[in-house]
Amino acid sequence: MSKLLDQLYEKHVFQNLTIPTGALVGIHAPGNYYPNLNGEQGFISTWLPIKEPYFMEKEPVWHDFDQMCYFAGGDAAQMDQLGGVVEFHLGDENGNLEKLIITKPTVIYIKAGMIHCPLNFVDVFDPKKPILFQDLTFAGVYRRYRPGSTEPLNEKFEPITKTW
Known part of the structure; x- marks a missing residue:
């Protein structure tokens, strides 16, 4: 590779970010995870195949940043179909929650401060065609x-030290 290409890969191209099968409870296929490796983007991405019913998040939470699910x-061959049923709770900063029943491809914008979850993947119609x-x-x-x-908590609900 050229010196420029090496520099571009070092700073802008991230590969081999697979979450191995079994690394997350309830996830039975590899996923992908970009954990803001060089600390510059202010962006984290997790991409998971859900092959069977899975209660991912059982408690309501809020974040001090925007999020999209x-x-x-x-x-x-059928991108207009979800292939299952998902329950997602979405609410306001006062703690009022409503349950959404998701049965088709959906994007949910969660504004900073907005309470959301629980998140439950209730049904997956075909494990060979998981919900992504x-x-x-x-x-x-x-x-x-x-x-x-x-009090800031990590993904396991453990306290974390403020570093931002």
Whole structure:
């Protein structure tokens, strides 16, 4: 490779970011994860194939950054179909929640401060055509908060030190 191409790969191209099968409880196929490797983007992406019913998030949370959740079907020949049923709770900063029943490809914009979850993948019609779930986080460090709290927690609900 050329020197320029080496520099571009080092700073702008990230590969081999696979989450191995079994690394996340309930995820039974490899996924992809971009954890803001060089700390410059302020962006984290997780892309997971959901092959069977899975209660991913059981508690309501909020973030101090914007987030987008993308639910797509795993059948490339029928991109207009989700291939399952997902329950996602979405609410406001006052803790009021409504349950959304998702049965077709959907993107949900979650504004900073907006309470959301639980997230439950209720049914997957064909495990060979999983529901594809992408979580786009617009922050350099993933953190969540329980409603009414300002203590930052990691993805396992463990306290984290403020580093942003």
